[in-house]
Amino acid sequence: MTKTIIATGISSGLGFEAIKQLLQLSEPYNFILGARDTAKVQAEYDNLNYDTTKHTITIYPLDLLSLKSVQSFAEKVLSKLGSKQLAYLFLCAGTLDNAEGPGPNGSQWCEGYVVNHLAQHYLIHLLRDALSASQSRIVVVSSGAIRNVRGQDPATLDVDLKAHSKAGYRAVYSGSKFVQLLGAFYWRRELPSCKVIAVSPGLIPSTKLATNMGLTMDMPDAKTIPEGAQNLLRAFSVNDFPSDPEQIFLTSWGEWWSKDVYALALDADLQKKWCLSREEIEKAEKLS
Numbered sequence: 001m002t003k004t005i006i007a008t009g010i011s012s013g014l015g016f017e018a019i020k021q022l023l024q025l026s027e028p029y030n031f032i033l034g035a036r037d038t039a040k041v042q043a044e045y046d047n048l049n050y051d052t053t054k055h056t057i058t059i060y061p062l063d064l065l066s067l068k069s070v071q072s073f074a075e076k077v078l079s080k081l082g083s084k085q086l087a088y089l090f091l092c093a094g095t096l097d098n099a100e101g102p103g104p105n106g107s108q109w110c111e112g113y114v115v116n117h118l119a120q121h122y123l124i125h126l127l128r129d130a131l132s133a134s135q136s137r138i139v140v141v142s143s144g145a146i147r148n149v150r151g152q153d154p155a156t157l158d159v160d161l162k163a164h165s166k167a168g169y170r171a172v173y174s175g176s177k178f179v180q181l182l183g184a185f186y187w188r189r190e191l192p193s194c195k196v197i198a199v200s201p202g203l204i205p206s207t208k209l210a211t212n213m214g215l216t217m218d219m220p221d222a223k224t225i226p227e228g229a230q231n232l233l234r235a236f237s238v239n240d241f242p243s244d245p246e247q248i249f250l251t252s253w254g255e256w257w258s259k260d261v262y263a264l265a266l267d268a269d270l271q272k273k274w275c276l277s278r279e280e281i282e283k284a285e286k287l288s
């Protein structure tokens with residue numbers, strides 16, 4: 001039976017490689033993908049050697065800096081999906097940005113926060129009914145950077161993630177990925193019929209994001225992009241879930257992180273604060 005996957009962040013790097021590896025499997029997949037440059041990305045997938053009688057790929061425009069684009073993407077996805085079951089939502093998109101300038105489209109938040117958390121959190125809101133009805137698996141691509149919130153104080157997020165805050169790349173990335181993890185816990189409660197997994201690819205220096213952070217393959221535990229994609233794909237098939245429902249973080253070595261590693265993210269009030277409702281997002285971002 002063909003499984004449908006909706007995915008973000010699949011234009012290059014880990015996301016592209018993960019989809020590429022799934023296309024080589026015997027199990028058939030129906031991919032619905034979001035990309036800014038649909039023609040370019042379509043051409044890249046067309047160049048892959050995969051069985052087109054088994055797999056289908058549909059690419060719709062998606063710019064995560066624009067929540068209106070997220071709305072449009074969700075509408076197209078739901079129309080395409082129809083009554084079909086949605087097996088997986090794969091949230092692989094991520095960006096590295098400082099908070100020097102204005103927020104995208106007049107947002108009070110910096111670009112890194114909008115892409116890494118807000119836009120993809122909003123997408124789940126828009127797909128909520130389909131996810132719940134299908135008992136989908138939501139795979140959130142996270143990072144060990146969630147441990148590096150500035151000063152180990154969540155109050156710094158209110159400063160660092162705002163537009164014009166002048167927060168540096170590492171502060172914005174760590175903070176926004178931490179908030180993304182708060183979102184994973186939020187949706188674990190809000191969508192009890194779904195399975196929500198946060199997963200780390202490991203240290204992958206050859207991605208554009210990691211290169212911009214000065215990471216190299218000489219570093220201990222460095223992995224290639226294909227290895228990182230394999231680590232992400234574990235979250236698609238893993239079934240040995242811990243008895244503790246708060247153990248949702250799958251490490252790059254295939255084990256479940258103990259909760260003490262991400263204890264800051266277990267605060268339910270903090271999760272609620274940073275995981276706005278659909279209505280709150282649309283009001284704050286001036287969406288109709």
